[in-house]
Amino acid sequence: MAEDDPQQDEHGAGRRLRADARRNEDAVLEAARVVFAEHGVDAPVREIALRAGVGMGTLYRRFPTRADLVAAVFRREVDACAAEAQALAAAHPPLAALVRWLRRYSGFIGTKRGLSAALHSGDPAFDTLPDYFRERFTPALAGLLETAVAARQIRAGVDPYDLLRAIGNLSVATESGGADHTGRMIDLIVDGLRFGADG
Amino acid sequence: MAEDDPQQDEHGAGRRLRADARRNEDAVLEAARVVFAEHGVDAPVREIALRAGVGMGTLYRRFPTRADLVAAVFRREVDACAAEAQALAAAHPPLAALVRWLRRYSGFIGTKRGLSAALHSGDPAFDTLPDYFRERFTPALAGLLETAVAARQIRAGVDPYDLLRAIGNLSVATESGGADHTGRMIDLIVDGLRFGADG
DNA sequence: TGATAAACGGAGCGTCGCTCCGTATATGCA
DNA sequence: TGCATATACGGAGCGACGCTCCGTTTATCA
Structure with a gap:
């Protein structure tokens, strides 16, 4: 697999994320997975951002909507x-x-x-x-x-x-x-x- | 039917509401029906209270939860x-x-x-x-x-x-x-x- | 016709999803 | 390697929500 290649976008399209952006996207998804499992899908976005060690802006730039995050997870x-x-x-x-x-x-x-x-x-x-x-x-x-x-x-x-x-x-x-x-x-x-x- | 009898509780149980309370309960249900039909079940409770000509306190005394109101309607x-x-x-x-x-x-x-x-x-x-x-x-x-x-x-x-x-x-x-x-x-x-x- | 229990109403609390923008940093070029 | 700049970060803050609290009003009945 070529997933570790920093040149390769995860979804194949023409995006090329900065390294920190990739790290944060991953951290958010993982945090969301855990928080949703613990508190249900209605858990507040703030808690996910906190757990991911990421600001609200970062989270919402990647997942414009709460529902987008849920769907991604x-x-x-x-x-x-x-x-x-x-x-x-x-x-x-x-x-x-x-x-x-x-x-x-x-x-x-x-x-x-x-x-x-x-x-x-x-x-x-x-x-x-x-x-x-x-x-x-x-x-x-x-x-x-x-x-x-x-x-x-x-x-x-x-x-x-x-x-x-x-x-x-x-x-x-x-x-x-x-x-x-x-x-x-x-x-x-x-x-x-x-x-x-x-x- | 005996529904117009003010002594008779709507649900049969031992409640006996004051006349204004009965009127307001009815107004809230009717307003909620209309608002839900127009704006969906996610419409804000405030709007229903406004339309019913009733305060938030009145509404929530009768329907302790948003979901209770939806269910009643x-x-x-x-x-x-x-x-x-x-x-x-x-x-x-x-x-x-x-x-x-x-x-x-x-x-x-x-x-x-x-x-x-x-x-x-x-x-x-x-x-x-x-x-x-x-x-x-x-x-x-x-x-x-x-x-x-x-x-x-x-x-x-x-x-x-x-x-x-x-x-x-x-x-x-x-x-x-x-x-x-x-x-x-x-x-x-x-x-x-x-x-x-x-x- | 008061006394009183019952009901009213809406300002306000805590929290939510989401935005905005000043700050920080990864990246490509010299 | 050092710099310029596009890129991304972070969190205070906004508007709106569900819901509560409590001072005020009113229906009821002796």
Whole structure:
């Protein structure tokens, strides 16, 4: 990857940020991630700036709106979760990698309660999020599924996006339900995938 | 109805408000309805108080939270919409009453964009709204359906809540779609109901 | 027709998202 | 390396928000 190349803009476009600007953008995103996780997405921007060690001006130059910051953090977390699919695939047998990633994904969805409210707020900053979500997660899961199919550990013909939605719904709805109810439901679904596999 | 009896509390519980208090509560609800319709549910409370000709203290004594006010207005509008079912049933033949009410209901849902965001906000003031919605609308529609079935104008066996959800979804999703797209979809559904009716 | 409980009203508090602009510094050229 | 300058920083401050507080007014009833 060329992400460490200071000449290379993170988003590919013609921007070229000063080194301190890049550092601060990163610090803000990381601080926002932590603060949102601790206090919810309604946490004040000031607190994020404080935690990032950055002034309000700096923060708002990069993220013109509160919603832009929320959306950026969300995209970052989607990227991180999707990227783990490859890491897990490299470190585990196909079926184990699949199960681990589904749990990871479920955990990701389960902690994003405030986000569903944001998505329905009508703020244009969130308009592209559903597509982003789908574009990143579908190939990630598709890769895991194909590998497991090729190893004859699960059956073929499962649509990745269907599975994402199913487990997503499971994970959102589950607030109560006792010890790892969602985990057991995931196991159940995976067993369903295994049924009819060749090996 | 006994609603005009000043001894009778609106909600049945043991409260007995002073006459001015009752007047003001009503003025606030009506003002809030208008302001929310004009400027969305995010409209400032001050504007509602101003329009109602009432001080902030008065408003907040009755509705301790912004969300409480929003919820109260919503319940009021649900009541009004549900009550129209009986009025329409008295004024029109069964099938016509049914169609008119479905359009009325569709219009109600269609103007409640901001509300779906509120429902997902997690504010406890909204917790009981889904149940309220269902408890009021299901019998209202059930009555219309039964009358039309008895007149052999539609077939039996249609679940009122299913129909509420179906038309609700139609009405929410439709922002674009051209002239009265939702209306045509309702007609389509009604034709489906008529299919197989005896008369 | 007072006495009094009940209700009113709006100035003001704390906080929010966001802006503005004087200051600091990373960068490219000599 | 030293300088000029575009670039970025930081935080006081603005307007608006939800909500509270409490001195004033009024409906109620003996």
